[in-house]
Amino acid sequence: MSRSAHPAGPRHGDVLPEGHYAAPPADLNDLDPRVWARTVARDGDGVVTVGGLPVTRLAEEFGTPAYFLDEEDFRARCRAWTDAFEGADVFYAGKAFLSRAVVRWLREEGLNLDVCSGGELATALAAGMPADRIAMHGNNKSPDEIERAVAAGVGRIVLDSYQEIVRVAHTAERLGRRQRVQIRVTVGVEAHTHEFIATAHEDQKFGLALADGQAAEAVRRVLKLDSLELVGIHSHIGSQIFDMAGFEVSARRVVGLLTEIRDEHGVQLPEIDLGGGLGIAYTPDDDPREPYEIAKALRDIVSRECTAAGLAVPRLSVEPGRAIVGPTAFTLYEVGTVKELEGLRTYVSVDGGMSDNIRTALYDAEYSVALASRASSAEPVLSRVVGKHCESGDIVVRDAYLPADLAVGDLLAVPATGAYCRAMASNYNHVLRPPVVAVADGGAREIVRRETEEDLLRLDVG
Numbered sequence: 001m002s003r004s005a006h007p008a009g010p011r012h013g014d015v016l017p018e019g020h021y022a023a024p025p026a027d028l029n030d031l032d033p034r035v036w037a038r039t040v041a042r043d044g045d046g047v048v049t050v051g052g053l054p055v056t057r058l059a060e061e062f063g064t065p066a067y068f069l070d071e072e073d074f075r076a077r078c079r080a081w082t083d084a085f086e087g088a089d090v091f092y093a094g095k096a097f098l099s100r101a102v103v104r105w106l107r108e109e110g111l112n113l114d115v116c117s118g119g120e121l122a123t124a125l126a127a128g129m130p131a132d133r134i135a136m137h138g139n140n141k142s143p144d145e146i147e148r149a150v151a152a153g154v155g156r157i158v159l160d161s162y163q164e165i166v167r168v169a170h171t172a173e174r175l176g177r178r179q180r181v182q183i184r185v186t187v188g189v190e191a192h193t194h195e196f197i198a199t200a201h202e203d204q205k206f207g208l209a210l211a212d213g214q215a216a217e218a219v220r221r222v223l224k225l226d227s228l229e230l231v232g233i234h235s236h237i238g239s240q241i242f243d244m245a246g247f248e249v250s251a252r253r254v255v256g257l258l259t260e261i262r263d264e265h266g267v268q269l270p271e272i273d274l275g276g277g278l279g280i281a282y283t284p285d286d287d288p289r290e291p292y293e294i295a296k297a298l299r300d301i302v303s304r305e306c307t308a309a310g311l312a313v314p315r316l317s318v319e320p321g322r323a324i325v326g327p328t329a330f331t332l333y334e335v336g337t338v339k340e341l342e343g344l345r346t347y348v349s350v351d352g353g354m355s356d357n358i359r360t361a362l363y364d365a366e367y368s369v370a371l372a373s374r375a376s377s378a379e380p381v382l383s384r385v386v387g388k389h390c391e392s393g394d395i396v397v398r399d400a401y402l403p404a405d406l407a408v409g410d411l412l413a414v415p416a417t418g419a420y421c422r423a424m425a426s427n428y429n430h431v432l433r434p435p436v437v438a439v440a441d442g443g444a445r446e447i448v449r450r451e452t453e454e455d456l457l458r459l460d461v462g
Ligand code: LLP
Pocket: 093, 095, 096, 114, 137, 197, 236, 238, 239, 240, 275, 276, 277, 278, 319, 320, 321, 322, 323, 359, 363, 419, 420, 424
């Protein structure tokens, strides 16, 4: 097979990428520690390993596509967050990826858990997360979800609308409980991220706005209800954010509301939650903040603002999802076809696609990729890694340099797929969702098994 390479620069007709893939990396075999899980390396034969296990062996045992999650890395990241936020509370955002094993790890590492649906709540409770360490989110919780959360005794419900204030209050009253609640406010920050994952500007569905007085009105309403205990204010400004400025504005505005509440009602609320949203490295171009830097920036601003307003510093909580689980996993695929489009690029089809990673299609997300089953010294070729779905937008990695000798049967690994990949996986084209395999202590085990055709047919009752 003759495959053209153009490390020397653009040729006629080339559509060259920007950023990380604007030029081929010096060595295609390099595994940049910014994007790969902690225990990922290449062995003496050039095979990528995780926790010391070669991906060739893992692929034989578990098949492809599959997500491989480095449990040691997950636990280390949990500890980095709890250490950095000592004296504050870290709630892992379960929407990024949740399973019973993950809940057990969180429990053991001393984290709390943010859930945003009945399904996430059920998973948390099934794996023994103490209810008082669970926060219940969602902009339209159903009456059933509210009832289950209150009955379970969750540590807090984050209220998102006037209607929900009434619903939660009635449910708590009926069940003879006093439910701890926070109010989610919209602070009016433009987070620098994709529009679909920015949540604190005013024209979107979440929270109650500070600017038009709805947040203050929600506080008034909640404080009148005996079955609700208002413990704090919550703000989440968006996701995959690198710039701390948005969090600082958010913290300042939330403390501003606490001050207004003190002045109007004579009460000082004891908690504030500044949400999640910290970005991770998907390519070596991304430069995420470390938990201790984030903790320092947030604590400094909160204590400065509180001191200026004469408020006692409230207990802080945060809700990282992606920043904990995202970097800990990679997806392993097998190459099925390689098509060279003369003068354009090479299309490499793998055995998964938008059903196991919708982020590229949905948010234009950038990923990196490496040939994992062997090292190669062949020259780099501008490539696009695509899936097996009947859709031309089914792209896993839009721009990537892969070695010119890439062949059918090679294994490709896409790093940083721990967050919002299995969690947003679908059965499009009746493709089966891949397993999540946890690697730890020299062993590997499925924590979410591969879906089967029987699983699909079981739902089909026609
Ligand atoms: N807290 C709340 C209230 C949230 O809504 C979210 C994310 C988080 C915490 C966690 O955010 P993280 O630290 O993981 O960025 N599917 C999108 C991300 C949607 C995020 C939704 N809410 C993606 O794949 O980028």
